[in-house]
Amino acid sequence: MTKTGNQFSQPLIYMLIGSAIILALSLGVRHGFGLYLVPMSHEFGWGQHVFSLAIAMQNLIWGVVQPFTGAIADKYGSKIVVAIGGLLYTLGLLLMAFSSSILILNLSLGLIIGLALSATSFTVLLSAVGRAAPPEKRSMAMGIASAAGSFGQFIMLPSTLLLLKTVGWSAALMVSALLIALIIPLALMLKGSSNQTPKAIAQPQLTFKQVLNIARKHKPFWWLALGFLVCGFQVVFLGVHLPGYLIDHGFDAATGTVFLALVGLFNVVGTYGAGWLGDRFSKPKLLMALYGSRGIAIIAFLLLPLSTYTVYAFGVIMGLLWLSTVPLTNGIVANMFGVKYLSMLSGIVFFTHQVGSFFGGWLGGVNHDLTGNYNAIWLCSIALSILGVIVHFFVNEEAVIHDA
């Protein structure tokens, strides 16, 4: 099978399958961590802050080390980085399964799994896919891999809960460790370092420092990073605090579960669709439309009479807009700077996403504690949508560094 017309080449398909399964496993298991809070806290008599701190530490470490893990993947290859990440993830889960002290929990769930996630999630995997795909199919390829990550989250959340209720939290973590161990052999399906891509011969021989310097001075890169901060803020605020908002307004657990399922399901459709659209239309304009639509959806959700139907409709719309920013944002970085240092540069952009995530999660709780409602943080989310539209107006995806 050769690459003809709108088909992917066989090596790319092979690599996409590997990346898709790795992302589905890595992000799927990670999405279920919140479910362990209650059983573990009950068993060891911890306050909820203990587990929350480990989760917060995980997200912070993931964001901070991501540019460095990306740089290592650029230099030594995604294959080795993902394999080591898979090994760390497995060890982290096993250690967490046997943890009975706060120190071990922070070491496993916080530090080790945080490091592992930086090696087995979007930044490294999408960069590997971006390197393997021809520029005209890059966004679509990234969209497929991202959709697989979203699908992993959709399927692993109820699976984790069923497992947890059937065999208990410790055995559930050991089963998760077994699943994550599959990442190690799957990493063999990935390509080597950026130096091993055929295009590298034609690439200008810029050093790591030179590229970093170019990126530092390129304003659209920083506008893009700021836009991704908005994404992190909104997604984590809604993911963490919307259940509380619905409870405050008298909804039952079943409605909330359907809402979470709708977000998960339509997130798969949204990320795939965004990748497809990204190869056909301007990615910055698509991101402007996406952030604008998020703002409109939030305003409509707050203004319309709250009912089961509006909750479900909001779930569908936010699902479509959830991680659809990922293939578009990474695709823009690839178009701007080429693929040689894509993992490192995407890692910098991802760091701002994690900063936004931190504030979205934290400020939502602060707002509720101080006022008993989420009004200020809803307004903040709407204002950030407007900011998201504005900043992407200044982003252009023109190449600063050419691949060939």
Add this chain to the structure above:
Amino acid sequence: MTHNALLLKTIMTFIIAALLVLSIILWKQTPDLFEYFNQAFCAH
């Protein structure tokens, strides 16, 4: 489209459809999932 590509596409479609059905069944069996999330993150 070659025979191999068509076969791969068909297999992938079936796998994705099967996983989708499995996911929906799993979600239907865990109506209390939301309660776990609420207890975990928004204890109010």
